[in-house]
Amino acid sequence: MIHDFAVIGAGMAGASIAAELAPHARVLLLEAEDAPGYHSTGRSAAFWEECYGGPGVVPLTLASGPYLREHGFLTTCGALYVGRADDRAAMDRFLASFTGTGVTIKRLDRAGIDRHISIMREAWCDAIHEPACADIDVAGLHQHYLAATRRGGVETVCRARVTRLTRESGSWRIVTGAGTEFRAARIVNAAGAWADTIAALAGVAPLGIQPLRRTVVQLRVDPPAPADLPLVLDINGNFYFKSDAGRLWLSPHDETAVEPGDVAPEEMDVAIAIDRFEQATAWRIAGVERRWAGLRSFAPDRLPVYGPDPADSGFFWFAGQGGFGIQTAPAAARLGAGLALGLEPDAMTRGIDPEPYSPARFFAHDTARTA
Template structure:
């Protein structure tokens, strides 16, 4: 079969691959290759959908903050309305755990993020039914909900408008080095490209191994979400409520409650499903925080979050394999950082000056060359 040819072949059409395709479209011929029948099936489509500048830590925060303006006010022609809806967030601790809040304040002291210390009376105003023992919190007023489906769809539409071709139901089964690029074997036939972008999410190390590279150590983790109907009904203005020690988070969504036990269970790359233990754990933790009655579990699901060993994203060319570009390891913050991350990665891939959105961001913590590959 005659191979399809392009300048760049991106493996993975989730948020990472779609946003990068939209950034480089029009400047290179491009094939966007997706293993599933629908892009964004494993991680992008299962996100808890919030934008929080503190989420991911201080080295991820510059990418999140830089993405905020784009998400709040998208460029003309990209999307007709904001992807963000104000929500606010509160990080909680129980009595005796206040050191976690103090550490968080120190960690982000130089970031410019507004973090407001709250006492018990203020917590009660924001979180009805809060049980005794939860005495302190930090409010993050800038936290917002993200319309993930709209953002992902807008990136895919922009990529196609700029000439990218989306190839679905095309898992990559082999990768061969050519004198002038790469050859990919897929279910939809062979593809040849000068540059291969590894945006395969949980499968990123497997893709690297097929190309003859030593895997970085990108590990998928299962994250559980449960949708509940509770009594009294969830207030629409309830903030995102996060345990500062990482034991739960919950937020309202269309009149229901989305709840997670904040689990990170190492697993193989797969079509993740919620485990009954994690669902029960989430509910137990919620009932220790608020006195709401759970009327029904309406839905439960799990998604994959994939981290490099240092829990920072991985962008850039591999040293040992010219033309192999990493765009992986976005963990649980790939959606909230997508606009800035895509612009940063596009500059590295095309070897161009950085876009003004990311010109002040030091890319060195994210470069693939920090690993031997």
Template sequence: MTTYDYAIIGAGIAGASLAAELGEAGASVLLLEAEDHPGYHSTGRSAAFWEECYGGPQLVPLTLASGAHLRDNGFLRPRGALYIGRAQDKAALDSFMDRFAGTGATIERIGREPIAARVAGLREKWTDAIWEPACADIDVARLHEHYLARANKAGTTLVCRSAVIQADRTGGAWSLECSNGNTYASCTLVNAAGAWADTIAELVGARPLGIQPLRRTVAQLRTDPAPLPDQPLVLDISGSFYFKPEAGRVWLSPHDEEPSAPCDAAPEELAVAQAIDRFQQVVDCNVVAVERKWAGLRSFAPDRLPVYGMDPQVEGLAWFAGQGGFGIQTSPAAARLAAQLLTGSPRDAVTEGIDAAIYSPGRFA
């Protein structure tokens, strides 16, 4: 039986990007996916954008370090973002500006006139905003395929329909029994299982870290009038909605974070109705039809920061999980950093300014 250097559980954006980095560093990698194809859950359902402030100030270094790779390889489409508010939201807008001062994020405060010029039909009560010009849409499918192709070229073995059902470690290696009837061996096991990260931890005898899946709902609306194609991403400074144009339609979310068991997430009708109600309080237009609706799970550690590195208690177990909704926009730098932590390689130009200690699983020990 082949003993791989690394077996990664989960072939979404996390597992695929890490497999590419480890493979290109010369490691032998096994990538195990429980579903029929990679990216079925959160990765395949993301309305992702590269947004410098998303996830908070401690995520800005990962986001900025990922920007060049995403831009240079054509995965970004310029969009811009507006965090909008009303008169009563002044304190929240002031706090946002203060939190991100000095992080390197490019943001500026703007008033009613430039907001209305960017958002057609904006209602009068929305008078203040923070403008983030660098925000861009991410071509998630192409990015995911990019990582899978790099991993494949580097020799990664991808096996789908292979949920790990038993894991034992003896003699310095893991024996992994999978639902496809096969057993695999690896020196290091990487938990990149997204919403199932704590489930996998329990399976392999590790302490769960409290990584909680949260359901996020998105709906595609046909509106009259249709949105302007160059309209920015619009987010409520209080966190109750976001929307953006997509191929002549509006993609809209109530910014919900409903705790969920790990599952094949489905949208709730109430969440869709709440989103539409909030949207119509922002812009004056008619919602003609809800053409599509979907949901995905975004998984967070208790402090809402990602978890990268070796488990402090279980030998041969690594974490690459808890990446919330920012896993796609930070994937280039996050995967490079995690690969360096796992292999003991030195930092490079991408990761040299990132404090890995704040993402370590040891912080929960």
């Protein structure tokens, strides 16, 4: 059988767009690992945060919020971007960059900070509060989309790492490392950290999508972290931490360029995270209980890539979603599927301009490639 679409990658990106394509097409979903979501999706400390990813991502985030809330995947916690006296200019720039985007944020002084978290050290005197920030049930959302693929008749195959992609008789011949072969009219590249690898296999020019390692540490602290603690982020991007069942999840906000693969935390990154945390708060660390690392993948301009390749309309990009791929999953998948199927925008996507996310933006001056 020739499928209409072969979606490569069954993490959040692949599962969500496969679920949106399923009511309209015959869809194949291929996953390299033993189970979907092993790399980025399964290791995410995700939150729905209106400002995360910058102004260019805000339309996708805001459009996804109602869907995530209505299906019970969000638990509101709020967020605080914190800074010291020397960071006031950075705070001003942050506020200015989101003016007119629709996000809800406001400036707080030290008294305002203390109303949300009283254990920050005295030097941290400036903050921006985002009240709508929420924890995301990542596993629940991923399973929600996988269940939708099953209901939609998607053929899902795990342990199917793609090793060859060739054009034959108007369709794609897909060969996996297990020796199995499939056919599809179009490829949807939702391979995350492996997105450029898949493009190269298909003979499509890579976009420079770079996998980056992110470290997270689970701490036991004294006193225990309150359940209503907001997500706390350094305005300069040096750390963030959040509460989780009386523990704290802490990250040094690292982005280390790596090859796509199974990543592990580096001891130096763990040490840096703890040092920054101790400089910022008066919490006593009673123990380091867990540590892990995950991948996030960015295009060169740090915006996601959704749309057909300019040189090959049979190869559809759905990648480069960085650390915001989970919070934007509903709108991104609906937008991507609509573009792939040629559908009119619906209520969720009508206010989203797809042009900034098109892969064509990387080749606007490459007339030889796009001719």
